Amino acid sequence: MFNRRTVLGSAALAGLPLALPRLAQAQRRKDTLVLAMALEPSPGLDPTGGAASSIAEVTLYSVYETLTKIHQDGSVKPLLAESWEVSPDLTTYTFRLRKGVKFHNGEPFNAHAVKFSFDRAGGEGSTNKDRRTFASITTRVIDDHTVVLLTKEIDPDFPFLLGQATAIIVEPKSAPTNATQPVGTGPFRLENWARGVSVTLVRWDGYRNAAGIPLRRATFRFIPDPAAQAAALLAGDVDVFARVTPRSVPQFKDNPRFQLLVGASRAKTILAMNNKRKPLDDVRVRRAIAAAIDRKAVIQGAAEGYGVPIGSHYVPGALGYVDTTGINPYDPAKATALLKEAGVTGLDLTITLPPTPYARQGGEVIAAMLSRVGIRAKLQNVEWAQWLSGVYGNRNYDMTIISHVEPFDLGNFAKPDYYWNYQSPKFDDLYDRIRKTQKPADRARLLGEAQRLVAQDCVHAFLYQPQWVTVANRNVKGLWKDMPIFVNDLSALSWA
Numbered sequence: 001m002f003n004r005r006t007v008l009g010s011a012a013l014a015g016l017p018l019a020l021p022r023l024a025q026a027q028r029r030k031d032t033l034v035l036a037m038a039l040e041p042s043p044g045l046d047p048t049g050g051a052a053s054s055i056a057e058v059t060l061y062s063v064y065e066t067l068t069k070i071h072q073d074g075s076v077k078p079l080l081a082e083s084w085e086v087s088p089d090l091t092t093y094t095f096r097l098r099k100g101v102k103f104h105n106g107e108p109f110n111a112h113a114v115k116f117s118f119d120r121a122g123g124e125g126s127t128n129k130d131r132r133t134f135a136s137i138t139t140r141v142i143d144d145h146t147v148v149l150l151t152k153e154i155d156p157d158f159p160f161l162l163g164q165a166t167a168i169i170v171e172p173k174s175a176p177t178n179a180t181q182p183v184g185t186g187p188f189r190l191e192n193w194a195r196g197v198s199v200t201l202v203r204w205d206g207y208r209n210a211a212g213i214p215l216r217r218a219t220f221r222f223i224p225d226p227a228a229q230a231a232a233l234l235a236g237d238v239d240v241f242a243r244v245t246p247r248s249v250p251q252f253k254d255n256p257r258f259q260l261l262v263g264a265s266r267a268k269t270i271l272a273m274n275n276k277r278k279p280l281d282d283v284r285v286r287r288a289i290a291a292a293i294d295r296k297a298v299i300q301g302a303a304e305g306y307g308v309p310i311g312s313h314y315v316p317g318a319l320g321y322v323d324t325t326g327i328n329p330y331d332p333a334k335a336t337a338l339l340k341e342a343g344v345t346g347l348d349l350t351i352t353l354p355p356t357p358y359a360r361q362g363g364e365v366i367a368a369m370l371s372r373v374g375i376r377a378k379l380q381n382v383e384w385a386q387w388l389s390g391v392y393g394n395r396n397y398d399m400t401i402i403s404h405v406e407p408f409d410l411g412n413f414a415k416p417d418y419y420w421n422y423q424s425p426k427f428d429d430l431y432d433r434i435r436k437t438q439k440p441a442d443r444a445r446l447l448g449e450a451q452r453l454v455a456q457d458c459v460h461a462f463l464y465q466p467q468w469v470t471v472a473n474r475n476v477k478g479l480w481k482d483m484p485i486f487v488n489d490l491s492a493l494s495w496a
Contacts, residue, residue: 030495031216033476035488036229036238038245038356040196040222042385044179047165048121051129051392052384053405053486056165057242058199058220062490064168064184067095067114068159070487072263072480074407076159080109080169080185090154090438097145101208103171104183111147115139116172118149130166132415153435156443157408164406164485187213187491197222201490214494224355233258233471240472240479242488245357246304252471261470262306263482266407268313269302269358271351271366271461272400276421279344280398283458288338289399290328290461292373293366299464302362302401307464312451313410315465319440320447324455324462335373349398350378354387358466359401366401366461392419403466405486410434410450413459422459 041055047064061069061079069079078084081095101109120126122134136152151158161167174183182190187210188201200219203210221238223229226245232238233252252258271293279285299307308316311324339347349370353363360381367377377399382390391397404412412418414431430450437443455462468483478492 031214033215033218033240033490033493033495034221034238035218035240035242036221036223036232036244037241038222038224038229038243039354039384041199042388045182045190045193045199046170046178047168048126048128048170049179050127050388052388054384057486057488058201059182059184059186060165060168060485060487061186062188062201062218062488063182063186063190064165064170065186066163066165066167066169067097068163070160070163070485072482072484074160074482074484076163079163084159086158090156090158091151093149093151093158094142095147095149097147098208099145101185102206103174103185104189104204104206105171105174106206107171107173109169109171109185110144111141112144113169113171114147115141116175117169118167120170120175121166128166130161130164132411133161134166154438155435156438156440160407165487188218191217213491215490218490218493220488224357226357236473240470240476240488240493242470242479243468243483243486244471246306246469247357247361249304249306249469249471257474259472259474259476259479261472261479261481263468263470263480264317265405265466265468265483266315266318266485267403267405267466267468268310268315269307269362269401269403269463269466270313271362271463272402272420273460274395274397274399274421275423275459276395277398279342279347280349282342282344284338284342285344285347286458286461287328288335288342288344288373289370289375290458291331291335291338292369292375293461293463294330294369295325295463297369298362298365301365302358303464303466306467306469308467310462310465312455312462313404313413313460314447314451318407320444320451322448322451324451327452327455328458328461332369332373339374345374347375348378349375350380352380352382352387352391352397352400354382354384354400354402356403358403362401362463395419395421401463407484410447410454413450413454420459422457424453424457427453427457 039054042052043050047055065080067081068076082098084095086093118139121128138150140148171183187207189204191200191202193199198221202217226247230248273280295309309325351363353359363379370377391400414428434446475496477494
C-alpha cells in the first residue's frame with residue numbers, strides 16, 4: 001500500500017507540477033448528498049411489509065439488494081445473482097449466486113437466505129403486496145450458491161419482478177425488525193431515522209465493493225409541501241429532488257445552478273373507485289364519473305402538463321399497449337344521461353386525498369368537473385399513513401386519487417381482496433390465460449383484451465401516465481432520467 005507521503009514524493013521526483021492541485025481537488029470532492037422526497041416511508045423501512053413506493057425509494061439497491069437489478073432503461077442485469085438460466089417452458093429458473101457476500105450483521109448471503117426470503121414473502125401472514133406471486137414459487141436449494149425457482153405462473157417478466165423491492169433478500173434473524181433496523185447486503189446501512197423529518201444512510205465498509213461507492217453519507221428529507229420543496233432546493237439545503245412537484249419546475253428551468261431531468265414512467269394516475277360501495281357498484285355511475293372528467297385538463301391542473309392521457313391501467317410503451325382513451329371519453333352530456341339512466345340524482349361522494357400535490361391539486365380540478373354533472377364531491381385530505389390504513393387497508397372510501405407506479409400490475413384486478421373491490425370472473429379467466437401464454441405476440445394480444453375489459457368495466461376513471469421531473473444540483477452525476485421503478489440508486493451517484 002502507498003500513503004500520501006509516498007504519492008507526493010513520487011510526484012515531485014517525476015517533475016509533475018499538476019499532481020498537488022489534482023490531489024487537493026480529489027480531497028475536496030464532496031461525498032455527502034441530501035435528497036428529498038414528498039412522502040416518508042410508511043409503515044417502516046421494510047419494502048416487504050408495506051405497499052408504499054417511498055420505502056423502496058430509500059432502501060432498494062442501497063440497503064437491500066435483490067437477485068437482479070433493474071436499470072433506468074428497463075433492462076435487467078445480475079446483482080446478487082451472477083447469472084441465471086431459464087427452461088424453455090419459462091417455469092424453471094436456475095440462479096448462480098454471488099460468492100463472498102455478507103449481510104450488514106455479518107451473516108453470509110447464500111441460497112438458504114434466498115429460500116427464506118421467498119418462502120416468507122409468499123407464506124401465510126405475509127404482508128408483501130406481491131404475496132400471490134411469491135406463493136406460486138417453489139424455491140429449491142441446490143448448494144450454497146445455486147438456487148432453483150419453480151413458478152406455477154408463466155411470466156416472461158419474472159427477472160424484472162425479482163429486481164423489485166418486494167423481492168429483496170433478507171437475513172433470517174433480522175427479518176422481524178427490518179422495519180426499524182433494516183439489515184441487507186447493500187452498500188449503505190441505516191445511521192438514523194428522525195421520524196417525520198429524515199432518514200440518513202452511511203456507506204457500509206463491509207460491502208464487497210465499498211471502495212467503488214463515491215458517497216459516504218446520504219440523507220433523505222421528507223418535504224410534502226411544494227413551496228417548501230422549491231425553497232429547500234433554492235437554498236441549497238437539498239441537492240436532489242426526484243419527482244418534484246411539477247408546479248415548482250418553471251423557476252428552475254433557466255437557473256444555471258440546476259439540472260432538470262424529465263423522464264418517462266410506467267405509473268398510472270387514477271381516480272380509483274370502490275366498486276362495492278353504492279352507487280359505485282353500478283357501472284353506469286362509474287362511466288358517468290369518467291365521462292365528466294377532461295383528462296387533459298387534469299394533466300394541466302394536477303401535473304402542469306407533464307403527463308399522457310390513458311384509458312386503462314396500462315401505459316404507452318408497454319408490451320401489448322392499446323389506446324383505450326376512446327372507450328370512456330370526456331362527454332359531460334353523456335355523464336348526465338348515464339346518471340339519469342341509473343336513477344341517481346343529487347349524488348354526494350367523498351374523494352379521499354393523500355398528501356401528494358398531484359392528488360390534492362387533482363382533487364380540486366376533478367371535484368369542479370363532477371359538480372357540472374350534478375355530483376357533489378367532498379374532498380377529504382388525509383396523511384399518508386391514514387391513506388394506507390383507511391383506503392388501502394380497510395377499503396373505507398368512495399374515491400381516491402393515487403398513482404400506481406408498479407410497471408406490471410394488471411394482476412391487481414384479479415385480486416378479490418384488493419382495495420378497489422373489483423371482481424370479474426371474465427377478467428380472472430383472461431389474466432390466467434395471460435400468465436400461461438409463452439409467445440410474446442399471443443401475450444400482447446391478450447394484454448390488449450385485458451386493457452379493453454378494464455376500460456369497458458370502467459373500474460376507475462383512468463387519468464394519465466405521469467412524466468416525472470427531477471431537479472438537482474448541476475454537479476450531481478448518475479441520476480436516473482427515466483424511471484421504470486421508483487428507486488434512488490445511491491451507488492451510482494457522485495459529485496463532479
